[in-house]
Amino acid sequence: MDPDAVSKAFVEHYYSTFDANRPGLANLYQDSSMLTFEGQKIQGSQAITAKLNSLPFQQCQHHISTVDCQPSGTGGMLVFVSGTLQLAGEQHALKFSQMFHLMPTPQQSFYVQNDIFRLNYA
């Protein structure tokens, strides 16, 4: 397993799901998962997907600039992303950074244990 390839594949899957089928993100979180969204702390798949689905924009497109990854030392993988978020009808894209801590599932896949998102207001 090439960690760089896994993290790039995860990032592509995550943001294409976010942009095309946001409720589908529920599969990537579990009850222990944590999201900090612009400083707001949310725990558990259900609450996290409720938050993501209630964001005040319906259509958006993420463009990824960089993806970095490291093993977290505990069987997990840290993925650090920077990019831009284009909201429908808005002229300027917003810069963002986001980090994920992916943990393995028994099905040889990953779920998101930690997720921290920040806009950078560039």
Added chain:
Amino acid sequence: MDPDAVSKAFVEHYYSTFDANRPGLANLYQDSSMLTFEGQKIQGSQAITAKLNSLPFQQCQHHISTVDCQPSGTGGMLVFVSGTLQLAGEQHALKFSQMFHLMPTPQQSFYVQNDIFRLNYA
């Protein structure tokens, strides 16, 4: 132990050491530590501090905009920082994001297991 207070204290210590006494950062890393600096992967306290000390600017000042933290689920703590980096003699500050995975030491302190740094070129 309040994780938010610990992470804020760590962040203040880290960047004030970086700005005033960069070689002092060596104490915060161990042989297992990993740094990804603008995509370049470096491992081990010695190589990491050599990299940080060889950056092509001598004087700089970090200003912190946001600090988010979450337990990593393994006794560690994830700290996610956004801010600006002012280089001496430069007119404009650079935006950056950085994440740390802190792991506890037997001395009830923390070391940096994972460190990923990216400039956002705002």
